[in-house]
Amino acid sequence: MDVKNIFIVEDDEFFAVTFKKRLEKVGTFNIHVFSNCESALGQLLKVKPEIIFLDHILGGLNGVDALPLFKENLPSCDIVVVSGQNNPEVLQKADLAGASKYFRKDVLLMQNAEGFIQDFEDQNEGKLKKFWSKFSKEYLSFV
Numbered sequence: 001m002d003v004k005n006i007f008i009v010e011d012d013e014f015f016a017v018t019f020k021k022r023l024e025k026v027g028t029f030n031i032h033v034f035s036n037c038e039s040a041l042g043q044l045l046k047v048k049p050e051i052i053f054l055d056h057i058l059g060g061l062n063g064v065d066a067l068p069l070f071k072e073n074l075p076s077c078d079i080v081v082v083s084g085q086n087n088p089e090v091l092q093k094a095d096l097a098g099a100s101k102y103f104r105k106d107v108l109l110m111q112n113a114e115g116f117i118q119d120f121e122d123q124n125e126g127k128l129k130k131f132w133s134k135f136s137k138e139y140l141s142f143v
Helices: 013-026 037-047 063-073 088-097 107-111 113-121 128-142
Strands: 005-009 030-034 051-055 078-083 101-104
Touching (some): 005 037, 030 037, 063 088, 088 101
Parallel strands (some): 005 030, 005 051, 051 078
16 A cells, blocks of 8 residues: 555644655655644545654644544544653553554654655555664664
8 A cells, every 4th residue: 555645633733844855855745744633633534644653742632642533534644743752651652552653753764754654654564664674773773
């Protein structure tokens, strides 16, 4: 499955714009940026994104609490929770709510945008495990 639509749900405008620019260098996607979950949920079924990068702490409904709503309405969507904090409780809650991945907002996330997309596109070719294994080793050694 090709990635056509991506949501970035992020209230930090600088991070959202920077991350969007990084994704645009990876390929041609329709990237929709929302500053809150409510706006993204309002467009979810109309746009049907394949990937959502979802910030944890937002004004209004926070990302982890909104995650089940995204999954309920679009179960096939790959949701990556991003956060500025390294909190095991939030990680566990995101995992239980159906997040595909959880990463901190840091330089490594920005540098690996291409990997997120390629990983998604290669799922049916058995490359998923290899990519995330390599990424996790690099990520854990960095943090």
